[in-house]
Amino acid sequence: MSEKKVITQRGLWFEEFETGVLYQHRPGRTITEADNVLFTTLTMNTQALHLDAAFADALPPFNQRLVNSMFTLSTLVGLSVAQLTQGTIVGNLGFGEVAFPKPLFHGDTLYAETEVTDKRESKSRPGEGIVTFSHVGRNQHGDVVATASRKTMVRKRPEGEAQ
Numbered sequence: 001m002s003e004k005k006v007i008t009q010r011g012l013w014f015e016e017f018e019t020g021v022l023y024q025h026r027p028g029r030t031i032t033e034a035d036n037v038l039f040t041t042l043t044m045n046t047q048a049l050h051l052d053a054a055f056a057d058a059l060p061p062f063n064q065r066l067v068n069s070m071f072t073l074s075t076l077v078g079l080s081v082a083q084l085t086q087g088t089i090v091g092n093l094g095f096g097e098v099a100f101p102k103p104l105f106h107g108d109t110l111y112a113e114t115e116v117t118d119k120r121e122s123k124s125r126p127g128e129g130i131v132t133f134s135h136v137g138r139n140q141h142g143d144v145v146a147t148a149s150r151k152t153m154v155r156k157r158p159e160g161e162a163q
């Protein structure tokens with residue numbers, strides 16, 4: 001009896017990333033009121049725009065509570081993990097150019113896409129490389145609700161690891 005081929009879900013090794021490639025991460029994530037309230041309270045963010053419906057409902061231009069932008073950013077990055085960095089990332093090196101051009105509201109669905117904008121081998125850490133991502137989050141209507149650039153340290157393919 002022959003051995004079965006085994007495929008383990010993982011992110012990409014440094015060598016597998018190509019600049020200019022756009023990854024669309026699916027499924028999206030529908031944001032609930034419970035998600036927003038839990039994240040906001042866990043992070044000690046007492047902003048009434050996230051927690052107080054009567055307050056937020058009375059404020060133009062949105063007249064409703066907004067999803068916490070840090071939750072939006074965290075979810076945007078989180079949606080990319082399984083496809084890009086699961087088990088292959090060493091760590092995040094930094095974020096830059098974070099923007100929230102439109103808000104998310106309870107019941108909106110966040111979809112993420114990531115483009116690899118740069119990669120280089122690490123000068124100080126053999127076996128690792130630095131990959132720069134450009135993340136874009138869109139709601140269910142296709143409106144851009146979040147953007148961020150992120151630098152990560154990623155492992156190179158281990159010797160003997162099948163391609």
